Amino acid sequence: MPTALVAFVAAADGRAAIVGDDLQLVGPLDRMAPRAAELEASGDVRWVWWSAGHDAAALVRAGLPVGRCWDVAEAHRLLAGGWEATPQVAWAAAYRLDRSGLPAATRGDLFDFDAVASSAAPGGTAHTAVGTAASVVRADGYLDPDAGTVDWRPDDETLAAWGRAALACAIAQEAALAEVGSRSVAAAHSESAAAFLCVELTRDGLPVDRATAERMIAEAAGPRPENDADARRIRTERDLQVLAHTPGRESTDLRNPLQVKELLASVGVVVPNTRKWVLEPFRDTHAVVGALLEWRKAERIATTYGYPWLDAHVGADDRLRGGWTACDGAAGRMTAQNGLHNLPTALRPAVAAHPGHVFVRADLGQIEPRVLAAVSGDEAFAAATRADDLYAPVATALGVDRPVAKIAVLAAMYGQRSGAAGEALKDLERTYPVAMGYLDAAYAAGLRRQPLRTFGGRLIRLDAVLADVPADGTAAYDAARGRFARNAVIQGSAAELFKAWAATVRATTRDLGAQIVLCLHDELLVHVPEENAVETMARLEQALTDSARRWTGSTQVRFVADASVIHRWSEAKD
DNA sequence: CGGAGGACGTA
DNA sequence: CGTACGTCCTCCGC
Structure with missing residues (x-):
């Protein structure tokens, strides 16, 4: 018996619908979650939702250990690339409707489907769009642009229709992904499972030893301030550790890179910017450099990972x-x-x-060279993966030392230009032509702005991702796109x-x-x-x-x- | 108030 | 020394 697809969709007002073949239940979440649990326990079910963060949040809260699911948003991100994945966009893509014909919502972009899991809570109180069953799919084939928005208030029949639409969308997506390739449907399954896991990760959190965390913050940022004045005093003291090295310039704002640059110039350290790796060689030039770098580390802890961070993100548990x-x-x-x-x-x-x-x-x-062996189908390189240390057989094949082999492989994958790759890189091309050809093809596709797909079929888009044109012109822009493409097929497949x-x-x-x-x-x-x-x-x-x-x-x-x-x-x- | 840029942490 | 991400800070324009 094939796995039954059953939709579970949530409305913003705390109701949910469970919809499958010969099955339609609509009611409050606290009644629907136990019904979902019964189905999960008793049958061979694959749950369908528009998005786990939106629809399945109540199931996660209830602790339901969902096994298999189909996340329409994640399947769409595989199919179409990018991150936008509202039900309306996913629906249009699955049914190959013209993207430019998407109707606009009556209240602007009120979708909460793009919200990250932590903030995807039922919300909204306005009562603007009253859905009815007939209105979920419009006569022109598009989804109702108001459906699923935070202000949408469907009646029970409409919510059930919303679930049927999710089911239909999932089936259409599965067909489209099957056309992309045999691995893509499986990828949709694991991406969907990962999306559900993300909601669980958000719920469960990372265990922390609070006393140790407090102690480490204290070492870097000082004791927990009693009040605002105390906080200012500690901050000023931290700044003075640096500024004491440059008498007469105590008013310098260390948080302002321009002022820091001026301060450094005044002691003979002339730099284009004040980044860590630029300043590192000047540690011996003037004591203020080392003090500044130490200050940055402490300042990072104090601001980003300090007491406010601990209080805001580490729970009572x-x-x-x-x-x-x-x-x-x-x-x-x-x-x-x-x-x-x-x-x-x-x-x-x-x-x-x-x-x-x-x-x-x-x-x-x-992971990345092993993934390269898999996605390129290079048999010689695949043979190297059978070793615990992949670089050992590569070094032998190239007749070089292991460190050289490693640098050459990384250079090939990431496009590193400087360094000792050189001759070894040429030998790499000769020894593993299939793997290297795969990387070259990705780079070339990047130059041509031609979309690529990862091993699992995720579309790598080259139009939207690199929006920033490098200052040094078109050639640099092309090369940046090529490097991005070459990296994305490996990094994405590894993911x-x-x-x-x-x-x-x-x-x-x-x-x-x-x-x-x-x-x-x-x-x-x-x-x-x-x-x-x-x-x-x-x-x-x-x-x-x-x-x-x-x-x-x-x-x-x-x-x-x-x-x-x-x-x-x-x-x-x- | 929001965007841009600098800086830096992780893989 | 490639790619990606999230977060904080300051400056600048609205």
């Missing part, structure tokens, strides 16, 4: 929370807010498992494998009480009761083998994970 999205608008990597993706490594000791728990952390080793892995881990470790608490591009952090740590680690490894096998459709390319059981994120890998 000692969990750091931020909004998550399943893909960015370019290559398709996950994004996270509130520092979850760019927490300074110095603060990682503060990320700690809660009592009775540990973290199982794992990262994918050498797809990562999400397939994460979705599999989520599904196969739930019975162990495991909870994915962080996804960081190639790294997973799983919070689990300590007695289940070893089993969780084994399943993480198995999940990688299985998802890589499904994703590549073969076992030619090997992917490896470095996994360990730790209490703090800062702990060594083994």
